Amino acid sequence: MQVGHKVEIKRSFSGQDLRSYYELGGELPTDNQVPDPLLASLFSYLLGMKLPGLGTNYLKQETEYMHAVYIDDVITASVTITRLRPEKHLVDLETMCVNAEGQTICSGRALVFIKDVK
Numbered sequence: 001m002q003v004g005h006k007v008e009i010k011r012s013f014s015g016q017d018l019r020s021y022y023e024l025g026g027e028l029p030t031d032n033q034v035p036d037p038l039l040a041s042l043f044s045y046l047l048g049m050k051l052p053g054l055g056t057n058y059l060k061q062e063t064e065y066m067h068a069v070y071i072d073d074v075i076t077a078s079v080t081i082t083r084l085r086p087e088k089h090l091v092d093l094e095t096m097c098v099n100a101e102g103q104t105i106c107s108g109r110a111l112v113f114i115k116d117v118k
Contacts, residue, residue: 001081001091007050008078013038015071034069039106042077043095051079052091052114063095063108074100079110089113 013034021038040063047056069075075097083092091112097105 006080057113060111
């Protein structure tokens, strides 16, 4: 791991994805807008599976949402290491989602704990 290391994933959400999400909470979708927690789940996936990866513990997430995302919009989510603190086992990361036009949908930061920060 090093400062500037970045991973990303492209994803769109279907109508079925939204129905499944809302069924968990006992509601049905009222529009075609993707709920913010589904976008944030892309960061969880990247942090837990790609960078830093397995063994990552989420400590903090801050996200500002600027624009709505709708069914079938293609979104690119990314996490980028901004700071390593090996003495405390901490990694700071920038988080961001952009749409196909390059417009920032949401951005923020994450702080994670990982035992083997190198």
